[in-house]
Amino acid sequence: MNGLVLGGTYALLGIGLTLIFGLMNVVNFAHGEFYTLGAYAAFATLGLAGTHFVAAVLAAIACGVALGAVCELTLLRPLRAESIDTTMLVMIGVWITMQNGELLLWGGVAKSIPHPFPTAPLVLGPVSIAPLRVFVLVLAAGLIVASYLLIHKTQLGMAMRATFQDRDTAALMGVRIGRIHTATFAFGSGLAAAAGALLGPVFLVYPSMGDLAALKAFSVVILGGLGNLPGATLGGLLLGVAEELGAGYVSSGYRDAVGFVIIILVLLLRPAGLFAKQERIG
Amino acid sequence: MTRAGRVVPVLLALTLPLWLASPYFLHVVIMAGIFGILALSLNLLLGYTGQLSLGHAAFFGIGAYTSALLTLRLEWSFWLALPGAVAASGLAGWLIGRLALKLRGAYFVLVTISFAGVIALVSVNWMDVTNGPLGLPGVPAPALGPWSLRAKSVYYYLVLVAVLLAYLVCRRLVASRIGRAFVALRENEALAESVGVDVTHYLVLAAVVSAAMAGMAGSLYAHYTRFVSPEVFLFSYTVTMVIMVVAGGKGTLAGPLVGALIFTALPEALRAVTSWQWQMLAYGVLLVLLVFFLPRGIVPALAAWRARNAP
Numbered sequence: 001m002n003g004l005v006l007g008g009t010y011a012l013l014g015i016g017l018t019l020i021f022g023l024m025n026v027v028n029f030a031h032g033e034f035y036t037l038g039a040y041a042a043f044a045t046l047g048l049a050g051t052h053f054v055a056a057v058l059a060a061i062a063c064g065v066a067l068g069a070v071c072e073l074t075l076l077r078p079l080r081a082e083s084i085d086t087t088m089l090v091m092i093g094v095w096i097t098m099q100n101g102e103l104l105l106w107g108g109v110a111k112s113i114p115h116p117f118p119t120a121p122l123v124l125g126p127v128s129i130a131p132l133r134v135f136v137l138v139l140a141a142g143l144i145v146a147s148y149l150l151i152h153k154t155q156l157g158m159a160m161r162a163t164f165q166d167r168d169t170a171a172l173m174g175v176r177i178g179r180i181h182t183a184t185f186a187f188g189s190g191l192a193a194a195a196g197a198l199l200g201p202v203f204l205v206y207p208s209m210g211d212l213a214a215l216k217a218f219s220v221v222i223l224g225g226l227g228n229l230p231g232a233t234l235g236g237l238l239l240g241v242a243e244e245l246g247a248g249y250v251s252s253g254y255r256d257a258v259g260f261v262i263i264i265l266v267l268l269l270r271p272a273g274l275f276a277k278q279e280r281i282g
Numbered sequence: 283m284t285r286a287g288r289v290v291p292v293l294l295a296l297t298l299p300l301w302l303a304s305p306y307f308l309h310v311v312i313m314a315g316i317f318g319i320l321a322l323s324l325n326l327l328l329g330y331t332g333q334l335s336l337g338h339a340a341f342f343g344i345g346a347y348t349s350a351l352l353t354l355r356l357e358w359s360f361w362l363a364l365p366g367a368v369a370a371s372g373l374a375g376w377l378i379g380r381l382a383l384k385l386r387g388a389y390f391v392l393v394t395i396s397f398a399g400v401i402a403l404v405s406v407n408w409m410d411v412t413n414g415p416l417g418l419p420g421v422p423a424p425a426l427g428p429w430s431l432r433a434k435s436v437y438y439y440l441v442l443v444a445v446l447l448a449y450l451v452c453r454r455l456v457a458s459r460i461g462r463a464f465v466a467l468r469e470n471e472a473l474a475e476s477v478g479v480d481v482t483h484y485l486v487l488a489a490v491v492s493a494a495m496a497g498m499a500g501s502l503y504a505h506y507t508r509f510v511s512p513e514v515f516l517f518s519y520t521v522t523m524v525i526m527v528v529a530g531g532k533g534t535l536a537g538p539l540v541g542a543l544i545f546t547a548l549p550e551a552l553r554a555v556t557s558w559q560w561q562m563l564a565y566g567v568l569l570v571l572l573v574f575f576l577p578r579g580i581v582p583a584l585a586a587w588r589a590r591n592a593p
Contacts, residue, residue, distance in 0.1 A: 027391070075570065082577075085334055088391070089528060090573050092521060097566030104563065211517075215399065218392055257403045260396040267393050268381055 005133045005202070007240025008140030012195040013213060014220030014232035015147055016188030021221065022228075023164050023184045025084055026076060029091040031192055032214025033098035034064050036207065038193025039200035040106060043113050046201075057139060057197045064193025065186045072185035077178060095214075103207040110206040136198045143194055144233055150187075151229065160184060192217070219259040222266050295442060299435035308434045312506060314546035315441035316499050319448045320519075321526040321538030323495035326452060328524070329532035330461065331488045332468030333383070336520050337394030340401045341371045341493040343514040345500025347405065347412060350421045350510040360424030360505055367501035368494045375493020379486035395517075402515035417511025421504050437506055444502055445539070448495050453535055455491065464488055465533075518562075525565070529572050531579025540581055 013035060020028045038060035046056040071094060079087050151157035162170040163180045171177050196213070203209075220239055224231025239262065246258040302308055320342060327333050349367040352358045358366065382393040405412045412418070423432035424440065431437055455461050463484045466474035475481050504510045522545060530541025552561045576583055 078574075086573055086577065088334070089524070090570050092524070093566045093569035093573070095566070096521065096569065097563055100560075100563040100566060104560070215395075218395075222389075222392060257400055260399040260403070263392055263396040264381075264400070267385060267389055 002129075002133065003241035003244035004237065005137045005140075005240070006199075006243065007237035008137050008144070009195040009199045009236075010216050010220050010240050011233045011236025012140055012143055012191045012198075013217035014224065014236045015144065015229060016191035016195075017217045018221045018224065018228060018232040019160075019184055020188040023160060024076070024181050025087075026185075027084065027088045027091065028185075028188070029088065029214065030071070030094040030098060031188070031217050032210030032212070033095055033102075034068060034189040034192035034210075035196035035213040035217075036102055036205075036210035037067060037098070038064050038196030039113075039205045039209065040102060040196075041193065042197035042200045043111055043205050046113055053135070053201075054139075057194055060193045060197035061190045065190040068186040068189025069182055071189070072182045076185065077181070080181070095210075099207055099210065106207065108207060110204040112204050113201040132201060136202060140195075140198055143191065147187075147191065148229070156180075156183060215259050219262045222263050299438050305434050308438060310546060310550050312434065312438055312441050314543050315438075315445045316503050316506070317522065317526060317546055318445050318539045318542035319499040319502070320496055320523050321530065321542045322445075322448045322452050323492045323499070324523045325527045325532055325534075325538040326455070326464075326492040326495070327488055328527055329534070329537070330456060330464040330468060331485055333386075333485065333488075334391050334524075335394040335489075335492075336391050336517075336524070337378070337396075337398035338492075338496055338523055339515050339517065339519040340394075340398035341375060341496035342500040342503070342519060343398075343401065343405065343512075344374050345371045345497030346504040346510045346514045347418075347500075348497070349501035350418045350504045351411070353422050353505075354418060354420065360422070363505075364498065364501045367497045367504075369497075371497020371500065372490050372494035375489045375491075375496075376486060378493070379489030383482060383485040383489065398515060398517070398520065402512055405512040405515060412512075415512055417509060417513075419509050421508040421510060423508060424505050441502055441506075444498060448498070449535065449539070451491070451495070456535065460484065460487065468533075521565075521569075525569055525572070528569075529576070529579055531581035531583075534579070534581045537579050537581040541579070544580075 013031065016034075017028060017031050020026055020031070041060040041063040042056040045051045045059045046053060051059070075090055075094065076087060079090060149157075151160060159170070159175045159180050160183070162173065162175055163177060167177060170180075192213075196209075216239060220232055220235040223235030223239060224233070239259065242262070243258045298311065299308060302311070320338065323341075324335065324338050327335050345367040348370040349360075349363040352363040352366050353360060378394065378397055382390055382397070385393060406415050408414070423430055423437075425431060429436075431440055456464070463474070463479045466477075466479055467481060467484060471481060500514065503514070526541035526545050527538050528541075529545065530539065531537030549561055549565070552564060
């Protein structure tokens with residue numbers, strides 16, 4: 001059950017990352033920092049201003065979207081013609097900058113986000129779970145469904161899918177690629193921030209929390225295949241459960257190794273991802 | 283380059299401990315040398331074959347741990363432990379090369395990151411051998427017969443010889459058939475393959491040489507600081523190496539060394555005026571600016587500037 005809660009947020013992270021990679025061909029190493037940003041935004045609104053939890057999550061998403069858009073417009077847009085290695089280096093720079101900015105702003109001490117839910121677990125037959133985690137799972141599921149609706153039912157989503165399939169043709173059909181890129185990066189960053197705001201109250205909030213999150217997001221994306229949305233969702237759930245099982249049955253010290261091992265194994269054995277139809281590698 | 287342009291740096295390097303008395307500055311120069319070897323080794327992969335490895339700290343760490351363990355547990359001398367570290371890292375490079383070099387671009391990068399992550403977790407969790415997060419203190423300083431090389435001014439020459447060795451290996455390799463094969467693979471892999479360049483063979487070779495050099499740097503580092511902990515696997519080491527190579531000029535021989543000098547001295551200079559967080563923040567901003575304004579690096583930019591202003 002805890003695996004599903006983790007998995008839901010991993011899926012959110014993975015969807016954002018896979019969209020950014022698939023559509024923009026940018027390996028976003030700063031993805032984990034948007035996750036951290038979301039957690040701190042939730043901490044600021046919930047812990048300091050004392051708003052409702054849902055409002056805090058919305059505020060976190062707004063922060064993620066805004067900063068994501070700024071990032072895309074100032075850094076990625078001028079480099080759109082450059083190679084994937086160049087943008088990757090820029091994103092590594094953004095990652096270091098954001099992480100240390102957060103360290104300066106909030107200090108290195110881990111903070112816990114207060115939440116309004118009772119701590120006594122709900123007991124449903126054989127499973128017992130904290131109400132907070134149920135809430136997190138529900139919100140995460142809601143956000144995943146919302147992103148599906150956005151991508152499959154709206155005009156923006158259609159333009160995004162068109163760009164994903166063939167950028168040049170989409171441009172010829174009147175899709176403004178620049179805007180789609182900004183929207184995608186902002187959307188992906190917003191999802192990452194939401195994941196941070198959701199997991200923040202479950203764990204602790206600290207500046208380097210994004211490193212592990214980024215790693216998890218990469219494992220999820222690789223598990224599902226780069227640019228594959230349903231793959232990322234399933235991959236997220238799978239990784240969450242696999243980690244809980246790995247921590248439970250092998251050793252909790254190696255819990256985070258599960259992600260690394262998955263990346264290596266999947267890339268070596270099925271480089272297109274577990275659920276891929278077909279995709280060119282490399 | 284003019285004759286004086288060559289002789290002066292060599293003389294400066296040879297006599298450095300004589301006129302640079304401060305142990306602190308000497309320490310900075312020694313670290314610059316160790317990072318210079320690392321940058322040279324990464325450049326072989328990133329600059330010449332065009333493969334970005336973000337797991338290079340793993341090879342550095344494997345070298346440091348191997349050397350420390352061989353001297354501490356088996357009581358080997360430094361002069362045997364150093365080749366041992368080089369061999370262990372080279373072997374790891376061969377393994378990763380065989381496995382990961384079927385992949386390209388982002389996929390290769392991710393495998394190298396994951397590899398470094400797994401190795402770092404092993405170093406933290408395998409208490410019996412690595413002593414976990416506490417690390418291995420008391421790594422002996424190397425000795426030459428009855429003389430200990432512990433003093434900074436003496437260790438400096440050891441590092442200098444190692445840097446020179448690494449530089450000469452790179453120069454020899456790059457100028458050879460093998461180096462031309464590397465560049466051919468970087469520029470156009472399909473074309474290179476069609477004229478008979480064995481892709482996997484050459485990429486694995488580059489990975490092995492690169493990893494072995496990083497292992498040498500690791501061993502030198504372990505016996506210099508005389509303490510090894512899982513911190514040697516920190517991702518920031520890898521990032522530092524990448525910055526050095528990219529800033530100095532990837533695919534040039536002098537670039538990584540110039541980058542290593544600048545980016546070892548710069549944080550030390552910044553440390554005097556600001557705190558550690560600001561320093562890392564400046565690092566991130568600098569990396570972004572570099573990609574924007576000097577995408578090819580300092581050494582190529584200087585060369586282009588000199589070519590423009592030549593009479």
